[in-house]
Amino acid sequence: MVSSQREVDLADVFVLLADSLSAGHDVVDTMDILVQSSTEFTAATDAGILLADSGGVLHVVASSNERTSVVEEAQLGYNQGPCLDCFASGEPVEVSDLSEESGRWPVFVAIALSRGFDAAHSFPLRLRGHIFGSLNLFSSVREPFSDQDAALALALTQVATISLVQHQTIRNQGAVNGQLQQALKSRILIEQAKGVLAQRHGVPIDAAFSLLRTYARTSSSKLHDIADAVVYHGLSL
Template sequence: MAVSDSELLVTVLARFARLLPATHELPHILDELMRSAIDVLEPGGVTVALSPQSRGDRSEVFGGIPADLLDLEACQRDHDRGPGVVAHSCGAPVTVTEIGSYGDLWPEYANLAARHRISSVAAIPMRLDGTEAGVLSLYSRDPRRWTGRDLSVATLLAGMAAGHIVTVNLVARQQRVTEQLQRALITRVVVEQAKGVIAHAHHTTPDAAFELIRAHARRNRVTVHAVAHGIVELGLHI
């Protein structure tokens, strides 16, 4: 059935919205997305498939309620066809009232849906400003004509989740850059210390000391940082 109580919808959306800035744990937010969809739309089941940039057009199955519906998402991923694949590629919701009638187009998916006693599906792209984050799929065991209100609510939930995914990915990228800069700084400090040690030991300039360090690294097929660390921390003599 469609949303039965506007107050319930407001409550669920408010709960979901409060969660967004409170956590950077992607599994938590996507689990809440599925539970929110169940609360307000009352489908027979829900799944989420993510589309990380590192996986290109191939989806990564995240989770499902109930869990056995993950088979349907894995089937689409493995055969690269099905309503979720279409929704992801075209960036628009795909609704199917009778999955069995699409047996010629999606034979593996239709057969598997029949085994799971699933009749209908609505696949909603999770997107923000043209960025495709994945697909939210709603399932019904009875034939269901998905209404405009169903799709509007599902699209709203999917869009909120997509915004969070974009934020999580941005934070993760920033953390990686920060960690890389920190490692580079630490490496530079250690190398400078090693140059000072070698310059003092050989009565030479820092630049000449660095050439000695680099030559030693090449001969032993190790990094300059490894040699510098050995000099500073282990008393390596070169």
């Protein structure tokens, strides 16, 4: 049987996710792979990831673009939205038409709709009863995920979560929380590097992040390390 190119590419993504931390990447690199692959292989157009710190407070650690970051931060700021409900319940949350949920999440829905998002699909980063965060997929089409897309999103989150804790046991929660704290620090540095590159090249923030991500991938480097070089050592991309 001849495999399609999509199947080959998807298999490569699962291998990359499984190997991401053992290959020396940071948690933020693993989450970035998850964000990119989930929008490439499902009907979602945009994606973001929330991870909980040691105190159980959620933070945005990855997003496909700036408008997604804005919507994710709005959920956290106003404490409402499908991603938070997904994290709290540990179960997927499917919202095929956000406009019908204004009574449930009034501020979040207004912000999401203003940014061009009409549907949301959230999946927990969960392993053995422990919930570390959620993958949040957005689209401009008011319809539910297909069974195939939902199954794929769940599979991607499961592999990413396993890679997140593959060198630790769930009982060693302190070590896992340490990884998450490092991811949050890396995220801050990456945001600074995006700003530097945007100003340096006169491009939008999304384009600046694309420059950063592409350089890290082609040089087999951590996003954190490239961001550090841009911010503190004058690396020119």
